[in-house]
Every structure is written in C-alpha cells, then in structure tokens.
Amino acid sequence: MTTEKKFIAVAGNMGAGKSTLVALLAKHYKWDAVLEAVDTSPDLTNPYLSDFFDDMPRWSFNLQVFFLTARFKQHRAIQAGTRSAIQDRTIYEDAEIFARNLYEMNLMSERDFNTYQLIYSEFVSFLTPPDLVVYLQASIPKLVSNIEERAREYESKIKLDYLKRLQAKYEAWYARYAHGKKILINVDNLDFVERPDDLNFIIERIERELFGLFA
Numbered sequence: 276m277t278t279e280k281k282f283i284a285v286a287g288n289m290g291a292g293k294s295t296l297v298a299l300l301a302k303h304y305k306w307d308a309v310l311e312a313v314d315t316s317p318d319l320t321n322p323y324l325s326d327f328f329d330d331m332p333r334w335s336f337n338l339q340v341f342f343l344t345a346r347f348k349q350h351r352a353i354q355a356g357t358r359s360a361i362q363d364r365t366i367y368e369d370a371e372i373f374a375r376n377l378y379e380m381n382l383m384s385e386r387d388f389n390t391y392q393l394i395y396s397e398f399v400s401f402l403t404p405p406d407l408v409v410y411l412q413a414s415i416p417k418l419v420s421n422i423e424e425r426a427r428e429y430e431s432k433i434k435l436d437y438l439k440r441l442q443a444k445y446e447a448w449y450a451r452y453a454h455g456k457k458i459l460i461n462v463d464n465l466d467f468v469e470r471p472d473d474l475n476f477i478i479e480r481i482e483r484e485l486f487g488l489f490a
Contacts, residue, residue, distance in 0.1 A: 281306070281359040281485060286368055286449070287411035288441050289433070290418035290425075292462055296411065297363045299467060299474055300481075307360040309349050321345075328433065335377045336387040340394065343369050347398040354403055365408060367454065370395040372444040380440065404454035407485055409477075412446075412461045415439060458484050 283300070285293045294310055301308035323338040346366040353360045370392070378388040413421075418438060449459060458480055467474040 280357065281407075282353055282362070282405045283360075283407045283409060283481065283485075284362040284365045284405040285409045285411065286365055286445075288413065288418055288445050289438065290421035291411040291413045292421065292467070293363050293411060295468060296409075296477070297361045300361050300478070303474075303478060304359065304361075307353075307356075307358050309353060309360050309362040311345075311363045331377065331382040332384075335374075335383040336391065339369065339374045339377065339383070339391055342373070343391070343395060343398065347402070350402050362405065365405065366395075366398065366402065367452070368445075368448070371448050372441060376437075376440050376444050380437075406455065407481065408452060408455065408457040409481060410445070410449045410457060410459045412449075412459055414463050415442060417463050418442070456484055 283306075285297050285300075287293050297308050297310060300306070321338060321341050323334045323341055327334040327338040343366065346364070346369055349362060350366055353362060374383065374388065374391050374395075377383040378385070383391070415435070415438060419435070422433070449457065460477055460480060465473040465476070467477055
C-alpha cells in the first residue's frame with residue numbers, strides 16, 4: 276500500500292453510521308479522523324442546531340452557513356496538512372443536499388439560498404476534492420433505528436418526511452457526483468462495529484478503489 280497522503284470522505288444521510296465508520300477507519304489506517312462539528316467538542320457544536328429544529332424557516336440560513344464554514348475549514352486543513360485523513364461528510368453534501376432541500380421545502384428563502392450558493396461557490400473554488408467518497412446507503416427504517424438508538428435530543432424533532440426528502444437527494448447526488456472516485460456501500464445488513472468481517476469488507480472496497488486490485 277502506498278504511503279502517499281490520502282483524503283477519504285464518508286458521505287450519507289443522518290443515521291447511516293458515518294461517524295462510527297470514520298473512527299474505525301482512522302484507527303485501522305492510523306489516519307486523522309475529522310468529525311462533524313456536532314460530533315466534536317461543545318465549542319464546535321453548531322449553535323443553531325436546536326433552534327433550527329424548533330423553527331426551521333427562521334434558522335435554516337444560519338445553520339447551513341455555520342456548517343458550510345466549518346466544513347470548509349476542515350477541508351482546507353486536510354488539504355494543507357501532511358497527514359492522511361478521513362472526513363465525516365463533505366462540503367458538497369451541505370450545499371447540494373441539505374441547503375437545497377431546505378430551499379425546495381420553502382424553509383429557506385430564495386434570497387438566502389442565492390446568498391448561500393455564492394458563498395459555497397467561492398469556498399469550493401479553493402478546494403481539491405477527496406481522493407475517494409464512500410457513500411453509506413441505508414433504508415429509511417435503518418436510518419430511523421440508528422437515530423433512535425443514539426438518542427440525540429435535537430434529532431428527536433426530525434420529521435420522517437424531512438428524512439425521506441434527504442434520502443432522495445442523496446441518491447440523486449451520488450449518481451451525479453463527478454469530482455473524483457466514489458463507491459456506494461449499502462449498510463442495511465452490515466454491522467461494522469460488531470462484525471469484523473463487515474468492516475473488512477468495507478476496507479477491501481476502499482483499498483481496491485484507492486490502490487488497485489493487488490493493494
């Protein structure tokens with residue numbers, strides 16, 4: 276396996292298992308794990324998150340700009356650093372799935388969405404895409420089960436229709452993603468925490484794509 280610096284991003288809907296897989300892959304490869312702001316220290320938690328689920332139209336722009344800026348800073352740090360890294364969710368998902376979904380649901384005004392898109396376009400012009408995007412695909416029942424199991428207070432306010440709309444956007448986004456290499460892994464019947472063979476299956480898929488058949 277090459278020692279060249281690598282940058283992997285794990286994409287997927289809420290409850291797909293991204294953060295858990297990022298941590299396991301980082302441990303396996305001895306690479307840096309770059310988690311979402313909501314999953315790290317309290318100082319980095321999105322301050323609009325709880326308010327957003329109480330009043331989406333009021334806080335959608337604030338929420339998404341915070342996430343976008345945090346993801347941009349993470350991506351730039353990985354890009355400028357010398358160590359290989361695995362990122363939890365990409366900046367592309369922020370704009371093409373979450374912000375767009377809010378706009379299409381009339382939960383973000385056209386004026387705010389256009390401003391958001393200007394910021395996003397400027398940010399992306401400074402970025403080099405990940406070497407590989409790993410999309411964790413999961414059914415709605417699987418996502419709901421995982422969300423309920425981890426019992427985050429703010430996620431208890433998520434409506435099923437919102438989750439379904441995000442899921443449809445994810446499928447369309449993955450199909451058209453063309454910034455670089457990508458793989459889709461359906462996790463409905465995988466348990467990469469409790470079953471080592473399932474984690475090894477994912478690692479083999481990643482290495483085949485990144486390093487070739489005989490990695």
